Structure formats: C-alpha cells, structure tokens
Amino acid sequence: MAALTTWRIGGPADFYAEPETPEQLAACYEFAAERDIPVLGLGGASNMLVHDDGFRGLVVRYMDREETRTITGTQLELRIGARTLLARLARQIARDGWSGLEWAEGIPGTLGGAIVGNAGAFGGEMASVVTEVEVFDPPRCEVHTYANDECQFAYRSSRFKTGGAAAGYVLGATLRLRKEAAESILARMDAIRVRRKSNSPTGLSCGSVFKNPPGDFAGRIVETLGLKGTSIGGAEISSVHGNYIVNRERATAKDVCALIDLVRSRARDELGLELELEVRLVGFGDA
Secondary structure (H helix, E strand, O other), rough: OOHHOOOOOOOOOOEOOOOOOOHHHHHHHHHHHOOOEEEEEEOOOEEEEEEEOOOEEEEEEEOOOOEEEEEOOOOOEEEEEEEEHHHHHHHHHHHHHHEHHHHOOOOEEEEEHHHHHOOOOOOOHHHEEEEEHHHHHOOOOOOEEEEHHHHEEEEEOHHHHHHHHHOEEEEEEEEEEOOOHHHHHHHHHHHHHHHHOOOOOOOOOOOOOOOOOOOOOOHHHHHOOOOOEEEEEOEEEEOOOOOOEEEEOOOOOOHHHHHHHHHHHHHHHHHHOOOOOOOOOEOOOOO
C-alpha cells in the first residue's frame, strides 16, 4: 500500500483491483462477498495512513476519468469521473474559462476522494460546485445518483465518509461552473499557488493531519505547543507548517501515530482541546 499513498507508508493489502466500469466494480464486490472480506475504496490516497501490517481485504481503485460537458449560457455542467486528478482538472477548466475550482490549485488527490472528504481551501469546497454524485451501492450492485442536498456535506465530511463502506463507492459527479475570463481565474490560482508554496513543506505527506477547530487553525495550535520540528523515528512534524507530518526517512505508520498521539494529548492536557483527525486511518481495526 505504501506505493499507492502520498505518505509512502503502509503494509500490503490482500487483494487489489482497478475496475473501469460499474459492472467490473460489481464483480469486485461479489469477489469480496464470496470471501467475506472488506472492500476499501481508494482515490488518490492523499489523506490516508495505512497500518504497517496493511489491509486484510480488497483494495479497489475505480479508474473512470471520462468527462462530458453541457454548456447553457454562462454555465457549464461538467460530468467527470472519480479518478480525475483534482488539481489537474482545476487548471484545465480554468484555462478554458470556467470558474469554481480555483481553490483546488495544488490540492493532491482525485475527484472521488475530494467529494468523500468535501475537500476545500481558501474559502472554497466541493460542496459549492457539486450538483450530483453518482455512487455504486454494493449491497444491491446498483448505481444511485444523489443531489447536492442529499450528500450531507459538512466540514471535511459527507455521507460517503461518515457512512463508511455502507455509503457506497463514488463513481463520478456533475459540477456546475460559471463562465469567466481565463486570465482572471488563472491569476487567482497563481496567487493561491504562491500562498500554498510559502507554507507547505516539501517531502512526503498527506497534507493536513488534523481538522481545524472552529475559529482556529490546527497548525497554529501545534506551533503554540512548541511541537514543530519534533521527530519520532522517520516521521517529523514539519517545521514549516504544524499541521503536516512528513515522512523524512522510511517512516512507519507507528512513527506517525506516535506523533499524532503526542499532539492530541498535549492539546488536550495544556489547551483543553480535542483535535479531530482529518487523515483517514486504514487497517487499524476500521476500514
């Protein structure tokens, strides 16, 4: 699994598949049901920490990248596959003069994962552009379409995240974007890129480890605790941004978890704060 995650951490999975159609995905779930093993849906694995012992089940990465565009006046309805890389999509549509995803400049991962976690930055988020989400329902082996208000989008969350595997597998979505001069959109994206680069560390990471508490920033809290630059094993809390844990030298999931536990316990004991994880834990007894 290490080769599939942006952290480059994690032991092996028992099985792995890359279906390209709902029918192939259904066959994967049937395979897992016959063996009574769990299924882990994988996107870009940019916010995932996999246990050093790996995952006892079937890992599925749906490979649909197809897109269909429908233009009505100054609006674009874009149907796009879950495997599409979010940052690449944001740049592509910006060059074509469509606004709504510029906040996604530089965000790693896929569209599917971004929908599950309601990814966002700089005042924007997936919930603001998604109109419909297509989801594979494993128990019935059927495809369902959810309108935006049925997706239960919340801060870094959705029904597809809180519901776990039972909530289904995101196949794709329809986004609504608005017409604007490409030069203006790209200028905003360039400004976002500069801001992101100035406070984003280099090296292997998953991006933000903790959710921002209401009215505050997890990175600021870690800095207040004096934990920036702290290392355990091959993992390090970045000295550039306190909400990043970087794989500096063959870090293990155990190393990362030790740093997570350190931050959470210090925040609880010294500040009375319960920091929630933004990163997803896989193979830790809960898929």
